[in-house]
Amino acid sequence: MRALVQVRDLAVAYRQTRVLEGVSLEVRAGEILAVVGETGSGKTTLAMAIARLLPPEATVRGQVEINGYDLYALPAHAMRSLRGRLIGLVPQDAMAALNPVLPVGAQVAEVFRAHLGVSAPAAWARAVEALAWVQIPRPERVASLYPHQLSGGMRQRAILAMALALHPPLLIADEPTTALDRITQSEILALVRRLQAETGMSVLWITHDMEVVAALAHRVAVLYAGRLVEVGPCRKILEASAHPYTEALVRTYRDLLAGAWGEPLYAIEGYPPPAGHMLPGCPFHPRCPYAQPVCRERFPDPLWRGEHMVACYFPRGDWG
């Protein structure tokens, strides 16, 4: 499969604080790639770096190529015309991402007006279509409502309509369902799966929730403390994870569902390093049960087996 997004050796730092280091990753055409990590793992930074939306004080090294465009080599005006057309973004908090003083229809319509130069009434008509497309009932009425008049799920759909208005080949979603209740969450996931299948777009889905990963992703990339530690097909990650961190993460998730009443939960001991604190060697070694002296010295080179990559000296399962 063709790679739509090609990230090469990406590093992001805020002054002295290194948030991402040596991340190389591709998002293929027509796939849903989940990026899994906990707070401070750099997963949001990765998403924003791929959208070139990091704040100006961030320093970025490495390369992000989308559909042949070298993103960080583009002049600002060219980048602007690609936003929305090439990359659609769904941020974490749908309420905060909608302007409270504009009707949602206007916020969708302005995408058409700015990019296609269509008239206001024509843009409005297309906005209503876009809202209908993301399964908002009675879209012509919803279009004239303000964000606070919508339920959480409706807001998230309106954001999706905005992000996908111009049918970009890439959708970047940053934990968009975390704040939603379970039914709405599953509805949004089903909708995204449907839209993805319909349009053949690629989706980069940021999450900390293995359950969402299992329900949505084709492939999974695991971030730990700013480093990419494992990438592979979703089945492989869930059933034959190679990195000790991934293994522990999957086990936490499985154990919660399968364990018996009264049994202690399976827990990964220790704490993740504070954000931006890059340890020499593998960042997981202080918490890793299999760590050896070598793990403390240098970050391991990636090992590949077909589709499956792991950055570990002592990978689990049948790797050894």
Add this chain to the structure above:
Amino acid sequence: MARFIGARAFQGLVTLLGLVVLAFLVQFVIPGDPVRMLAPRTPTEEVAQRIRAQLGLDRPWWEQLGRYLTRIAQGDLGESYVRRQPVARLILGRLPATAALALAGVLAEILLGFPVGVAMALSPHLRRWLSGLNLVLLSLPTFVIGLSLLLAMGFWLRLLPTTGGTGLRELILPALTLGLAGTPWYAGVIRDRLEESLGSSYIRMAVAKGLPNRWILVRHCFPHVLPAVVTMAGMDFSAYLSGVVVVETIFGWPGIGSLAVQAMQTLDRPVVMGTVLVGGAAVILLNGVVDMLRMFLDPRAREGIG
């Protein structure tokens, strides 16, 4: 909506009543005898008593207050002790000039403060220069700003009149003085609100949608700034309506402010009370107008009273 307006109107009337009573009572505490100010020379006790009786000043304070309230309820603001004219006519005569200056002053503040605030929020480079300028303006007393303008524009460049009057050309300098004095406040508030808005999630979303910068600024940021500007402008406007003494004096602008000061110096109680009443009413009314404007600007607030 009607219920909201009704409630606010009632609340405003109660406030106004409180204000009038308070102002009325304060006059009894201020030392000085209006009668002595009125009589040409030191009057004999007999004459003074007669004048007192004529003005009703010989009655106890609660009776005076009761009479005053009854009269203003009938729309009668009384007669000036000094000028022997109805207070209402005196104030009404000054009102157009005052309103013109207040409006022009507020407009000048906004027109000067807005670009400065926007420039400070958008350009870190300009910010340093502009905050220096703001600091200078903040530290200058209004009369210094006014006198400097008068000197520069009126006497040296001879662009504008210096003699006072109520024409449009005469309005420019006092309005500009108010504008310059208000610029740092407006610029500061506009900068803060704009920066807050620029850092928000919906602005990042607007950027991610590929909207042009100017579009984002005008359509997404300004609505966030506007309510604060409206609030400040409303407060200033109502304050200016009750008179801007210093500016009126410097530029010979015949407004309510100078009327009030003269009245206080001559212990002309009906006029003092009249200016307090008109000023208070202006503040209360404009406050209500500002609140309604803000509601109009923010759909979330609109709903609460709809």
Add this chain to the structure above:
Amino acid sequence: MSGLELPILHFEHVTRRYDRFIALEDVSFVVRKGKILGLVGESGSGKTTCIRLALGLERPSAGRIRFMGRPYSYRSKEMKAIRRRIGFIFQDPYDALDPHLTLEEIIGEPLRAHGLWNVTARERIRGLLDRVGLPDASLRSYPTRYSGGGLQRIAIARALALEPELLLCDEPTSNLDVSMQAQIINLLMELQRERGLAMVFVTHDLPLIRRIADDLVVLYAGRVMECGPAREIAARPRHPYTIVLLSAMEAKIPHRSAWDEANPPVSPACPFAPRCWKAQPQCWKERPPRIPVRPDWEVACFFPEE
């Protein structure tokens, strides 16, 4: 439930209204001594209102709450005595701990507030920090040094400082990372067992509560959908909503999307009817009865699973 022992906390037909909005309606449950009650619901279900009511921060609009058999009087002295016996842990540890206070001040605060600070207090705080897994923490350090998991440990130490009989936990792990969640839950379980604490554990995570709770109350839109023994309910849920909460997201959750955009409808009858795949016309019109599955297990549904 063993009827002989006095329950620690008892909600009797508690309703809480805010103007027209009903946050809780006719909610009854008991928290047994040394047992964990799981209070499960999603945002807007009224679970946080339950906590506020239990702490006496709000009063029920109808119904009654008892602590150790005595109804809440809401007299400040008695409420203080009750609060002394209730510890609580909130969802957001970043918000719940004042960053300007040292660990000693934070954990010692309840002791000082109840006049129990004495020579052994510092030793006690030390012991608490050891117990919650922060043996190296300096009493003089500030919470800013800790991340979410560490902060929640500090919050637990504070909650236990007065050796309460009841611990209220409002989603104590939902702001934490997966790898921290299990650590904190395990710690809470150990403490609960070794101290014989009664506990109310509020969460939206039914798979989690299934592992730890003795009793279960499932709330939706302020009403109890199902309540009874946690293990049995988790093994065989009867209410459609409980089934939704327990089903994995991979297997598509059964639902019917009949929501309205502006207001997700809460029908006067069953609030879950608009989203329920089993809903019949009856569910929209009448309030479902509380059907006893067993003497200690009730489900509010016309068509519960068999």
